[in-house]
Structure formats: C-alpha cells, structure tokens
Amino acid sequence: MNTNSKQQILIVEDEPKIAQILVDFLTLEGYSTRVVHQGDEAEAVIKSDQPNCVILDLMLPGKDGLTICKDVRKFSQVPIIMLTARVDEIDRLMGLGFGADDYVCKPFSPREVVARVQAVLRRSSVIAPTPESNTLSFKHISINTERFECTVNGTGVELTPVEFRLLKTLLVRPGAVFSRESLMHSCYDDSRIVSNRTIDSHMKNLRNKVTLANDPQSILQSVYGIGYKLM
Template identity: 40%
Template sequence: MGIKLLIVEDETKIASLMESYLQAEGYDVLTAMDGKTALQLYAQHKPDIVILDWMLPQLNGLDTCRQLRQSGSPGIIMVTAKSEEADKIVGLEMGADDYLTKPFSLRELSARIRSLLRRMNHTGNDEADTVLRRGDLTIDESSLQVFIGGQELHLTPTEFKLLHLLASKPGRVYSRMQLLRHAFEEEFIVDERTVDSHISKLRKKMEKDGRAADYIQTVYGFGYRFGAEHEN
C-alpha cells in the first residue's frame, strides 16, 4: 500500500490493538507514546497520517498537533475521550482533519483513515494535472501544493479542498453546507460552524503578507466565495 501511519497513544493496550489491526490492513505503522517522540518520528519518517490522542504526557495532543502543522502537512485524526462540541472545534482549529471520540471501533478508525486518504488525494475531476492561477495565487492540484507570491503555503488536506473548490469558480457563492459536504464527505459529520474555523485558519495562512485579504470573501448569512476580481 505504501501508506505510512503514526499512532500517538500513551495507553499501551490501545496503541497495540490499533497497531496490529492497521498493520493487518496493509499500512506501515509507527507508534509513539508521547508528543515529543511523535514529533521526532514525524521528522524522521514523514508519515502520511497521524492518529493523535488528545491526552499525552510531556506534550499534549493539541500542542503536538500545532507543531505537526508547522512542520508539514500530514493528515491528522484526533482521538480523545472529550466529546463536547467545543472540544471538537478546538481540535479542528488546531489543525486536525478529523475527530474520533473514545470508545470507538477499529473498523471505524479504518474507515476514517480511508476517508481522509481520499480527501488528501481526491481531485474531484479528470484534470488532475491542471494548475489554477488566480492573481498571485497558484494551486497545483496534481501535487497538492499552493503558492502565493511565489511562497508555498502549507495547507491541511481540508484547507486545500476548500480553497481549490472556491478558487475553481471565482464569484460563485458556496453555502457552508456545500463546503462541508465537499471537504468532509459523508463519513465525517460535523457542524457547519466547523467550516468557519477552517476558513479562518486558511485566511490567516494566506494573509501573512497582507496581500490576500480579499481572496476568500464572506457572504453574510450564507457562506463564502472566491473574489471574482482575482480571476485570470
């Protein structure tokens, strides 16, 4: 399969069960018992997806998630006993792509991994090698890379899918539900406000140089659109 996973879980029994099950599914699996070790393993092996527990020794899951996002763009599935909506939103705002609440079945975990892999690799059409250029923004769909003013932006798979959809049709307004369905598919049901969190994070990454403040525009009471003035 060639897909590499990193499990970050401090409960030995749970980590062992996940490792054995996912190895049997054909994945290459690494395991860390704390956040600091997870960051070291990520730097050394660059796994495709990190399955990250919230409660960890030395460095908690949220801080680990944030540092992973600064280091690269793996898919991140946050695993936690915290089931409150506010906790889920915090995890997603820190950069998680999916959220799984304990207790969960290993089959569900496997389904979430497959869903995230589709989101990371799915192009949505047959033009996988096309490049979108919108002003000084370049979106390379084949390599999943985004550049603004020649500088690469490190986006999560969810952020990439949202940006690509909006930029593909400048001026068209997408509702939060439309964006939600496009970015998360049917296997991950989240509140519409989750879209706002991802759009906010995406804007911050795009607006670091102060030139991209109007790329993604809010249509109040409905959703978002990509500024038509940036269409080439």
C-alpha cells in the same frame, strides 16, 4: 497484492492496549505502523519517518496532542486524526482550527478508525504543488500558485486575490474543516479586523465560481457554526 503495504500510519498514544488494538486492525488492512507513547517524541518521528497519516491522542505525557498538531502544521501537511476522550470537545477543537483532519472520540470502534484513516488518505491524494508546476489540484479544480491562475473543469476562472488565497488554503487539505478565523489569517496578512460576514461573502462568491453547473452539490461546503471545507 495489498495496495496499503507502503503506507505508514504513526500512532501517538500513551495507552499501550489502545495502541496495540489500532496496530492490529491497521496491520490487517495492510498498513505498516509505528507507535510512539511520548508526546515529545512525535514531531521528530514525523520528520524522520514521513508517515502517510498520524493518529494522535489529545492527552499525552511530555507534550499534548493539540500542541503537537499545531507544531507539525508548521512543517508538514500529513493527515492527522485526533483521539479525544470527550465527545463534547470535538466541535470546539474543530472550531479552533488546530489543523487536524478528523476527530474520533474514545471509546471507539477500531474499524471506524481504520475507515477514517482510509478516508483522509483518499482526500490527501490531492496533487501537491511542485517546484516545476506550482500546481494544486482537486477533483475539477486546479490552481497555479506562480501564475495566479485557476481552472474549473479545464476552463479558466478569474479569482480575486482573497478568493485565490482562500481556495489555495482549502486545496492544501481537502476534506479538512477550516474555521473562519484560520481562513482570515490565511487571507489577510496585515492584521486588519475582518468579520465572519466578510469571509462568508468571499466564500459565497468563490462557491459560485468553482461549482459545476450540472453538479447538485457544491465542492465547497460550509460547516455550520465552524467554517468551510472542500469535499
């Protein structure tokens, strides 16, 4: 029995040949697929189909991929992999914090895209908060958003309000890179001016609190020149 059979991948790509290659390789791995060629149709399909992952081209007719990505993040945390024809764009796009989980440059290996899909689906298996539990969990970290509680490996850890909001933001999409600017917006809602150094200081304190003593690598990692992610 194929474990991927119920997972749907939405491919938003205006080049039919590229879209069909992705369909063929994803189908071989047991995923179901749907293709949308027009950018302005993507959001409606995401709302109606609720796919497990979206492969989203950057340049699309009707509506570009960056705008779609930003608008989708207003109502969904579905994993999004962006396709771009310019490798030099990837670092810039990640730094702008549009909310994509990964980026692949054209021309690409279809097997690489499948591997990226599998990776973001594994990361998105984080337990999302429910009305009953209000809990977010990933690996050894768990937070309760209603009771403002954090546990690390089952032990309670005290976080400041800023640290809690930072961790909550990262827990929603493990593996995704968040720019310092996007983290600032998630932690401060009063339009104050906050420097990168301030965010780095909060992150250093948070890392010390959530890293296991016997773990050689912290679960909270910095991405040089961009921001932070949970891995």
